Amino acid sequence: MRSAINYTTLVLIALIPMTPVTASDRPPDTADTPEIIARNRDVIVTLNAQQTRRRRSRPKRISNKYDVTTVTDGGTIEGVVIFAAAAPEPEKIQIVKDHETCDTRAKTRPRVTVDADGHLADAIVFLGNIKKGKAIPKPTAKSTIKQEHCTFVPHVQVIHTKEKFDVVNKDPVAHNAQCVQNMVTLFNPMQPKKGLRNEFSIKRPGLANVTCAVHNWMKAFVYVLPHPYHAVTAADGRFALTDVPPGDYDLVVWQEHLGEQTRRVHVDAGGTATVEFKLTPN
Numbered sequence: 021m022r023s024a025i026n027y028t029t030l031v032l033i034a035l036i037p038m039t040p041v042t043a044s045d046r047p048p049d050t051a052d053t054p055e056i057i058a059r060n061r062d063v064i065v066t067l068n069a070q071q072t073r074r075r076r077s078r079p080k081r082i083s084n085k086y087d088v089t090t091v092t093d094g095g096t097i098e099g100v101v102i103f104a105a106a107a108p109e110p111e112k113i114q115i116v117k118d119h120e121t122c123d124t125r126a127k128t129r130p131r132v133t134v135d136a137d138g139h140l141a142d143a144i145v146f147l148g149n150i151k152k153g154k155a156i157p158k159p160t161a162k163s164t165i166k167q168e169h170c171t172f173v174p175h176v177q178v179i180h181t182k183e184k185f186d187v188v189n190k191d192p193v194a195h196n197a198q199c200v201q202n203m204v205t206l207f208n209p210m211q212p213k214k215g216l217r218n219e220f221s222i223k224r225p226g227l228a229n230v231t232c233a234v235h236n237w238m239k240a241f242v243y244v245l246p247h248p249y250h251a252v253t254a255a256d257g258r259f260a261l262t263d264v265p266p267g268d269y270d271l272v273v274w275q276e277h278l279g280e281q282t283r284r285v286h287v288d289a290g291g292t293a294t295v296e297f298k299l300t301p302n
């Protein structure tokens with residue numbers, strides 16, 4: 021009897037590392053995993069807990085409660101984001117495989133994108149605590165994360181909660197796109213061929229990052245928000261949020277290397293509040 025138990029135990033131990041963690045048997049702390057929609061669920065590869073820990077992101081907690089209302093006396097929040105320091109060295113990218121495709125991309129990536137006056141592009145500005153306001157406009161094009169020249173395009177974007185978006189491989193080499201939010205892997209499609217496309221949505225607001233395990237320099241950021249009050253700063257560092265119901269708000273700016281900064285902003289009916297953010301390296 022004892023030998024039978026020992027044999028069973030050994031078999032079970034031997035099987036443990038081979039058992040993949042799937043969406044349905046994740047640990048209890050990931051029970052509130054955001055909703056994932058995929059055309060082909062077979063391509064979702066969930067990772068083990070160790071891999072998830074290594075790729076942790078630092079999401080800001082944002083309420084998912086947002087009610088649509090008619091905004092007739094809205095104001096505007098506009099301003100500029102300035103990088104108030106000397107531009108840091110760009111990230112160096114070492115391409116070690118798939119040279120025919122990947123060598124077409126730049127071998128460096130700027131940590132900040134600034135113009136001659138320090139105006140910071142590609143920062144995300146949004147209202148952190150708005151509970152009701154205008155409806156999310158119908159998108160003119162479906163949001164997409166493209167894998168092109170071994171680069172995720174766009175590098176930074178806002179996607180709304182529950183919005184359906186595509187991950188698509190435009191390269192003739194294999195990529196994957198592991199998306200992690202709040203230390204939980206939301207999806208991880210392997211796309212071994214050009215033209216492969218998978219559709220997803222994310223239920224929970226907050227920052228998510230996307231990486232490719234095949235090419236370790238590839239990364240993208242998605243800020244998931246339940247409302248339309250957000251902007252990505254243009255080349256001149258400027259942003260504008262319109263039709264904001266009168267009131268007091270937390271205006272948040274985020275940049276991947278500079279972190280977040282929050283400013284309290286008051287909006288009068290029909291008025292314009294002007295904000296200047298100055299970001300520096302941590």
Ligand SMILES: [Cu+2]
Nearest residue numbers: 195232234235
């Ligand atoms: Cu890749």
